[in-house]
Amino acid sequence: MIRVSDLTAYLKCPRMCYFMNRGQELIKEPTVEYIQRLLLKEMALTYGSALNEGNTLCALDQELDRLSDEIRIIYRQELAKVSDDMMEDAVSGVRTLLEGISTNLSSEHYSRTCEFEPVLRSEKFGLAGTPDKLITIGDEHAPAIIKTGAMPENGVWKSDRLQLTAYSILVEEIYNTVVTRGFVEYARWGKVREVTIKRHERRKVLQLRDRVRKIEGGFMPEKPTDAPCEHCGFMGMCDVKSTLASRFF
């Protein structure tokens, strides 16, 4: 069963997908930026309830206080080596974003009914994944993903669009429906961008799934020239010829 996260790893670098598929752990040294992303992800799950409070900024502030105590419980393994000083830096960095977030939050979007992190699985497509939310708008279902990194000037990043398309294919299969749109929530700004699900991206998702299947079967892709190697945790094991490595694994 291919996971939607395999497709997104493939989009970052096909070899990354290969190593993850072989059960290798992507080693990430926790940085303040990384902790901020985890905090923002958790904060974004509370934006709807913060909007329901009389003072949204105050509610976000309180949520951040709660999370600064609880984040280590939620991300036990990831944050095991994080010092109190790093955590404090990360929390105060996120706190500076709250005012901007509270001004941008859309009450229309965040008042919609949604299911958090539904597990979606299709034997027919050999695909599985868990979007951050599945939103219900009338008779319609629309997946939503939370992103904690940069937001493009317009629209959404290509990888976000493909990730949403993959979830849409799963939702259609499971709910016997047609998904026409999805949402990307850029947590750092509290902004939401709507994405129309397009035919050529559906095609692309199926092509990506087939490429990941080949990787599952042992095929090691070539190192792409524009691969993001600089901060990659697989750097140490990646510098081998594909044929040799394929035999080795």
Ligand code: SF4
């Ligand atoms: S080191 Fe570079 S080529 Fe290798 S997996 Fe990482 S990003 Fe990809």
